[in-house]
Amino acid sequence: MSLNLQNKTIIITGASSGIGESTAKRLAGLGAHVCLVARRQDELQRVVAAIEANGGSASAYPADLSNEAGVDACLDAILDQHPQVDILINNAGRSIRRTIKESLDRYHDYQRTMQLNYFAPVRMILRLLPQMMERKSGHIINVSSMAALIPTPYYSAYAGSKSALDGFSRTLRAELVDKGVAVTIINFPLVKTPMTAPTKVYRYLRQMDVNDAAEWFVKVIEKRPARMTSRLGEAWGTATVVMPGTTMDWTGRLFRYAGRRLQKRVEKEG
DSSP states (O other): OOOOOTTOEEEEESTTSHHHHHHHHHHHHTTOEEEEEESOHHHHHHHHHHHHHTTOEEEEEEOOTTSHHHHHHHHHHHHHHOSOOOEEEEOOOOOOOBOSGGGTTOHHHHHHHHIIIIIHHHHHHHHHHHHHHHHTOEEEEEEEEGGGTSOOTTBHHHHHHHHHHHHHHHHHHHHTTTTTEEEEEEEEOOBOSTTTTTOGGGGGSOOBOHHHHHHHHHHHHHHOOSEEEOHHHHHHHHHHHHSHHHHHHHHHHHHHHHHHHHHHHHHHHO
């Protein structure tokens, strides 16, 4: 790997576990100073200690990104110590698995997912973008999901918020073309993290390892593509654009059939 991140400052949200933790350790190992953001201070300190034990450099910034004041306070603290941010990784997110029928009186689910999955990343970007544009250097990496590319039953709140981030990222990259600031959207498949653990049916599905997810960030930082996803995500996303009605209807039937089988398996095995 030729990538060298010496003297680079990288912000990683959702860095106390899962994808964020693995990515922080990987990028710190390549020489970056990683600014770790998450709610749980004790978990952030654990990650910082692990990075420093391996010779890396990291600092913790506990924050609740689900409200505007938390985002602003977090960025104030980071910029006070690190005036130049080279890469922003918006990784923090919230997922809710619930049918729309079960969500009729749960409008707050949509508000909560939008606040963390969309508004928080946008607020961080708007705050950091001026310095990147002035330097004509920087990289914004927004973590999305294959749910933004394909019809995904049971995840209307999550898919809606990630689709909003997807659309914002495309527009931002188009406006920043030839400005020296890259924008990348990563549409991950299902990744085995603490966020997916409570959903029992996931134990029977193939899940990406967090260390493999971290390698995606290394590739993205090195090549600065507009998007990175799996071949399945590319194919299914293309089918949704080319044959929307057929793909959406077929996906709905597939999820319904697979969901019933997986639920029976969960109930049988406990």
